[in-house]
Amino acid sequence: MRKYLSLVKMLFVQQYKTRVTSLPGKKRRFGSVMLYLLMAVCFAPLLISVAVAMYYMGKFSQGDLYVGTFLMLACQGFVLMFGVHSIMSNVFVVKDAERLLFLPVRSPVIFFAKLTVAYLNELLTSALAIAVALVPFGLGAGAGVGYYLTLPAALFLILLLPMLFGSIIAMPLSALVTLFGKNSAIKTILRIVIYVLIMALYMYVMYSFGFLTGSENGNFLDNPEVVIKDLMDGFVERLQSVMPYFHSDYMLMMCMLATNAGEWFVGMALTLIENFALLAVMFAVSLPFYRKMLAMSVEGSGSSERRGKKTYSVKNRGVVREFIRTDVKRTLRDPQVGFQSFAGLIMMPVIVVILYFFMGLSSEGDSSFLEFIGITPLYQVIAPLVIMAYMTFLGCSTNVLGLYPVSRENRSLYILKSLPVPFGKILLAKVLLSTAVMLTGDFVSCVLIVALFGIKWYYGLAMLATMALIGFGSMCICTMLDLRQPKIGWDNFNQGLRNAKNSWIAMFIAFLCVLSLVIVSVPFVVLYGLTDGEGWYFSLCMWIMDLALGVGFAAVTYKIMNGKASKYFDRIEV
Amino acid sequence: MIKLYNVSKTYAKSTVKAVDDLTLDINAGEIFGFLGPNGAGKSTTIKMLTGVLTPDSGTIEIDGVNLADNPIAAKSIEGFVPDNHEIYDTLKGIEYLNFIGTMYGMPTELLKQKIAEYAALFDLTEALPNMIGSYSHGMKQKLSIIAAVIHDPKVWILDEPLTGLDPQSAYQLKQLMRAWADRGNTVFFSSHVIDVVEKVCDRIGIINHGKLVAVDTLENIRADGKLSLEDMFLTITSDGERK
Numbered sequence A: 001m002r003k004y005l006s007l008v009k010m011l012f013v014q015q016y017k018t019r020v021t022s023l024p025g026k027k028r029r030f031g032s033v034m035l036y037l038l039m040a041v042c043f044a045p046l047l048i049s050v051a052v053a054m055y056y057m058g059k060f061s062q063g064d065l066y067v068g069t070f071l072m073l074a075c076q077g078f079v080l081m082f083g084v085h086s087i088m089s090n091v092f093v094v095k096d097a098e099r100l101l102f103l104p105v106r107s108p109v110i111f112f113a114k115l116t117v118a119y120l121n122e123l124l125t126s127a128l129a130i131a132v133a134l135v136p137f138g139l140g141a142g143a144g145v146g147y148y149l150t151l152p153a154a155l156f157l158i159l160l161l162p163m164l165f166g167s168i169i170a171m172p173l174s175a176l177v178t179l180f181g182k183n184s185a186i187k188t189i190l191r192i193v194i195y196v197l198i199m200a201l202y203m204y205v206m207y208s209f210g211f212l213t214g215s216e217n218g219n220f221l222d223n224p225e226v227v228i229k230d231l232m233d234g235f236v237e238r239l240q241s242v243m244p245y246f247h248s249d250y251m252l253m254m255c256m257l258a259t260n261a262g263e264w265f266v267g268m269a270l271t272l273i274e275n276f277a278l279l280a281v282m283f284a285v286s287l288p289f290y291r292k293m294l295a296m297s298v299e300g301s302g303s304s305e306r307r308g309k310k311t312y313s314v315k316n317r318g319v320v321r322e323f324i325r326t327d328v329k330r331t332l333r334d335p336q337v338g339f340q341s342f343a344g345l346i347m348m349p350v351i352v353v354i355l356y357f358f359m360g361l362s363s364e365g366d367s368s369f370l371e372f373i374g375i376t377p378l379y380q381v382i383a384p385l386v387i388m389a390y391m392t393f394l395g396c397s398t399n400v401l402g403l404y405p406v407s408r409e410n411r412s413l414y415i416l417k418s419l420p421v422p423f424g425k426i427l428l429a430k431v432l433l434s435t436a437v438m439l440t441g442d443f444v445s446c447v448l449i450v451a452l453f454g455i456k457w458y459y460g461l462a463m464l465a466t467m468a469l470i471g472f473g474s475m476c477i478c479t480m481l482d483l484r485q486p487k488i489g490w491d492n493f494n495q496g497l498r499n500a501k502n503s504w505i506a507m508f509i510a511f512l513c514v515l516s517l518v519i520v521s522v523p524f525v526v527l528y529g530l531t532d533g534e535g536w537y538f539s540l541c542m543w544i545m546d547l548a549l550g551v552g553f554a555a556v557t558y559k560i561m562n563g564k565a566s567k568y569f570d571r572i573e574v
Numbered sequence B: 001m002i003k004l005y006n007v008s009k010t011y012a013k014s015t016v017k018a019v020d021d022l023t024l025d026i027n028a029g030e031i032f033g034f035l036g037p038n039g040a041g042k043s044t045t046i047k048m049l050t051g052v053l054t055p056d057s058g059t060i061e062i063d064g065v066n067l068a069d070n071p072i073a074a075k076s077i078e079g080f081v082p083d084n085h086e087i088y089d090t091l092k093g094i095e096y097l098n099f100i101g102t103m104y105g106m107p108t109e110l111l112k113q114k115i116a117e118y119a120a121l122f123d124l125t126e127a128l129p130n131m132i133g134s135y136s137h138g139m140k141q142k143l144s145i146i147a148a149v150i151h152d153p154k155v156w157i158l159d160e161p162l163t164g165l166d167p168q169s170a171y172q173l174k175q176l177m178r179a180w181a182d183r184g185n186t187v188f189f190s191s192h193v194i195d196v197v198e199k200v201c202d203r204i205g206i207i208n209h210g211k212l213v214a215v216d217t218l219e220n221i222r223a224d225g226k227l228s229l230e231d232m233f234l235t236i237t238s239d240g241e242r243k
Helices: A002-015 A028-063 A065-092 A107-141 A145-158 A160-180 A184-208 A224-240 A247-256 A261-299 A319-333 A335-361 A370-373 A377-398 A407-418 A425-455 A457-484 A495-496 A502-532 A535-570 B042-049 B071-076 B092-103 B108-121 B137-149 B167-182 B194-200 B229-239
Strands: B003-009 B015-024 B030-037 B056-062 B078-081 B153-158 B186-190 B205-210 B211-217
Touching: A002 A107, A002 A184, A028 A107, A028 A224, A028 A370, A028 A502, A065 A160, A065 A184, A065 A224, A065 A247, A065 A261, A065 A495, A107 A145, A107 A160, A107 A261, A145 A160, A145 A247, A145 A261, A145 B167, A160 A184, A160 A247, A160 A261, A184 A335, A184 B003, A224 A247, A224 A502, A224 B078, A224 B167, A319 A425, A319 B092, A335 A377, A335 A425, A335 A495, A335 B003, A335 B167, A377 A457, A377 A535, A377 B186, A457 A502, A457 A535, B003 B042, B003 B108, B015 B042, B015 B205, B015 B211, B030 B042, B030 B167, B030 B194, B042 B056, B042 B186, B071 B078, B078 B108, B078 B137, B092 B137, B108 B137, B137 B153, B137 B167, B153 B167, B167 B186, B167 B194, B194 B229, B205 B229, B211 B229
Parallel strands: B030 B186, B030 B205, B078 B153, B153 B186
Antiparallel strands: B003 B015, B003 B056, B205 B211
16 A cells, blocks of 8 residues: 555656756746636636536526436546546556566556546546536535535546546557557547547537427527426436436435435445446456556567668758658657647537537528528628637647647757757747648638538638638747746656646637637627628728738737747756 | 857756856867766756857857857757757657758758768668667667767767667777867767776866866876876866866
8 A cells, every 4th residue: 555655646746747947037926826817817707607507507407316417427528538538548658667667566556556646637627627517506406515515525436437438448549549550640640530539429429418409388588487497308308318327427416416314325325336346347447458558568569660671761851841840740659749739630620510510400491590690691790700719719729739849849859959950940840830730620620611601711711811820929929938938857748738837828828819809800790780781891891900910910929939039948958 | 179268057946056167178180088977067068068058157169159159050060969868759760860961951962871871880770760769778879979970060079978889889989989080070078988088088178066177188187197097087086176
């Protein structure tokens, strides 16, 4: 037990340790506190919306056990998609084998310690999100004190199911990738594709319960309570046949909503037994696989060695091009960095398709909702703007290539410092790459939006051009910020950098970009609306202003980045 | 060829000077061995020479080019073999050399020719199409050495270059260093292997606690002419500052 606890402590602490890279100067603690406060203010509307929705879900369902279980399951799915999947993959990506294997500790202890660390990481990042869903639900449902007293224990237990699925998914995923992947780049692409498919499946399953379908009692505006009750009844009916299969969640929610001690004890006892069984299954299933991965990492699979005649080409393609080429190869071939960097590329198109799919589902009769709004002039002005704002926010805030362009170099940053190349050129290559990756996803999304959502092609082009400029500017700022305080010396990209300040800053920058776009555009939308769709020139002016904003933003941020590059670069100590 | 004037460096998170008022002049056609115990300031000095670290004070000139004023020109005439092996593991050996050659502005044909020449010399031709991550410690070291010389630098700076090399490659490297210096270039290298320094170097410098405590030819450093370099090294570094 002592060995296990020491290992957990060492692994947990170690993953967050990156080398301090100089940066003399005054501490910016006040600035950091302000940033987080500002972020909290920015994200408050989103969190409040979720909380209000959960409150009403609790209220209208009157604390229904099945609805509560569904909510728990939705939280678990969310955690599985955005956290556990990658963390579990990290457990199986055995990079520290040589550092751990010589220790007088059995491999199951090492494995269990790694699982524990993965679990703790997820607990740290997910507990608040789950609480934001469950607390308002309880308030809306009028749950008793027992609900809130059981909540802390529930937060610990809820994560076990995604952990089990995460480990189970990670195994065939690795096997599939090994089967099809001839090289690391293809493996990364396969991982991304499979991940997006799983995400699409999750969204499909969640939407298939059809919360907003099934009311046959007239208009919402005339009789809202009847319509909502009708919707809720239909929803509960659909859940009744499925939720009991997720028995541990069902029991946990039963325990939380219990009205007497006997019910609480039965629910808690069964929950603990089932979760313990889940843990045992996870351990039993995953350990042999972990051992196999461990053996492969030490002995080597030999897959990297080419057989047959070895050929290679040598060509000077110019500094910026060579930088981009090399960066793409290095990123794609690193499973952790590659997955994080390129997953966003197909995330947005998939979201567009899913959105279309579900909007299509809600349409009835011959003339669908989309066909109807497609011919509405105001839709043609507002929809591209809303979609562009959403895509800009998502693209800028999740582009890992742009968030950590310098930290990604890790310990080999000295190579860049010793090269006879102006650092501004290196940064330009990095910004171009991150913008290009973001734009590739945006381009596909725009094509899909034009094709599926009936938006005019020239609006699609205008969106793409604006997003390119705003994206470039945003990447310049992120690159400069990472350059100012890079995190060097990490062993695990996901765990070392995923909670770093850059992600928050990027979200904030993306938020500001979107806000600026909205501020610039809204007056023109209003004017366009006042002309009943006749004033096309207002729409034209809006796009010209948006593009001008993009050009100005890109030019100013590039100039600032270029001006400060050498100063920040010189300060880095590697 | 290499000139350091009163160069000092203190790391940001430290109060101790890693390099303290270092002044050094290394001539063309010379192999200069840089000795010192662990943490003496050897690697810090080398990193400053190669532009990886910026000195807090002092001046560094490479072939008359001020490193601070014109870093690109100064770096262009240097080749650097680091002491760690943190080269891009997810690149193939050939891709890494192609990358380095491009950064030094080498024409494609010359780059091809140099890669073939040095890869053959260090017996690395077969391994070039493989990922660097699959290389052994010694192979990575060979790749670093090749990457440092393909652009034909006037100043060759090597930090612990013999670590991990097999005897054959170590021999080849020593021969190459000698040939490099004989062509009028400068070789600056740090090592813990005193025997090698004794055999290869024209002049040596000993650094301790960031200060240069001895610099001269081997014969002159040996005060009575009987002590071995190892004895001298141990005496100098244990006595503290002595110049």
